[in-house]
Amino acid sequence: MNDTADVAPAVRSILAAARDRDGGSERLSVDARSLPHAFAAAESEGRIPVIAEVKPTSPTTEGTREDDPVELARQMVDGGAAALSVLTEPDHFGGSAENLRKIREAVDVPVLRKDFVVREDQLDVVESDVILLIARFVDDLSGLLEAAEARDFQALVEVHDGEELSEAIEAGASIIGVNNRDLAKLEVDLATFESVAPAVPEDVTLIAESGVTTPKDARRMRDAGADGLLVGSAIMDGDVQMNTEKFVNAETNE
Numbered sequence: 278m279n280d281t282a283d284v285a286p287a288v289r290s291i292l293a294a295a296r297d298r299d300g301g302s303e304r305l306s307v308d309a310r311s312l313p314h315a316f317a318a319a320e321s322e323g324r325i326p327v328i329a330e331v332k333p334t335s336p337t338t339e340g341t342r343e344d345d346p347v348e349l350a351r352q353m354v355d356g357g358a359a360a361l362s363v364l365t366e367p368d369h370f371g372g373s374a375e376n377l378r379k380i381r382e383a384v385d386v387p388v389l390r391k392d393f394v395v396r397e398d399q400l401d402v403v404e405s406d407v408i409l410l411i412a413r414f415v416d417d418l419s420g421l422l423e424a425a426e427a428r429d430f431q432a433l434v435e436v437h438d439g440e441e442l443s444e445a446i447e448a449g450a451s452i453i454g455v456n457n458r459d460l461a462k463l464e465v466d467l468a469t470f471e472s473v474a475p476a477v478p479e480d481v482t483l484i485a486e487s488g489v490t491t492p493k494d495a496r497r498m499r500d501a502g503a504d505g506l507l508v509g510s511a512i513m514d515g516d517v518q519m520n521t522e523k524f525v526n527a528e529t530n531e
């Protein structure tokens with residue numbers, strides 16, 4: 278695992294828990310729904326491709342949303358989400374593999390497993406269409422990416438700066454997310470995406486992650502080159518269907 282000494286205490290705690298968490302006992306083989314195809318379908322219908330995140334709580338959110346996660350997921354899809362992200366991290370985000378399993382059964386859009394996977398056996402916990410690999414926290418990014426793809430997962434490789442972007446490109450990532458949240462300080466700055474995006478190759482599916490809180494933010498990320506947006510807190514706060522619609526239609530309702 279790359280440098281963890283300089284990350285926020287909450288993130289150190291997340292990573293300690295991730296290292297201790299068991300993996301799956303059987304190697305998975307996934308029949309994945311295509312994220313790039315889902316993005317293209319949304320674009321063709323005039324919707325911004327939004328990955329809406331089922332995120333019951335987090336270290337930077339007050340309280341926990343106790344609603345049925347499957348019902349929330351359905352409302353996000355009804356609101357036009359091209360894909361969903363489901364937290365499976367239990368200790369800091371209130372997620373579970375069971376939530377993801379039930380949600381993936383209930384919807385027909387691609388589902389991203391949002392967790393802090395640090396070892397190959399942790400890929401085998403639950404089937405999803407896309408799996409998150411965070412460049413900063415993975416020792417052998419190309420090895421883990423290869424292991425994910427060998428199971429037919431699509432991998433979303435998350436980066437925060439140019440160095441991590443180079444690492445992701447070298448590892449062969451075809452879906453890259455630029456996280457606007459600095460995991461060292463937990464501060465969010467949309468300028469992060471704007472500074473990293475220009476170096477991302479054209480053929481990569483590029484996602485702006487974190488800190489998108491208004492339709493104006495959504496347009497800003499799209500203007501900077503985002504193919505899609507990953508939105509958590511701003512969708513989870515209130516009526517999730519209406520909130521999703523707001524982001525999905527941010528360009529048409531301008």
Ligand SMILES: O=C(O)c1ccccc1NCC(=O)[C@H](O)[C@H](O)COP(=O)(O)O
Nearest residue numbers: 335336337486487488489508509510511
């Ligand atoms: O969201 C947090 O508080 C957080 C804290 C520490 C590590 C990671 C964290 N979030 C993970 C994410 O990637 C976000 O859930 C996701 O990008 C959505 O972000 P947002 O729209 O800002 O909720």
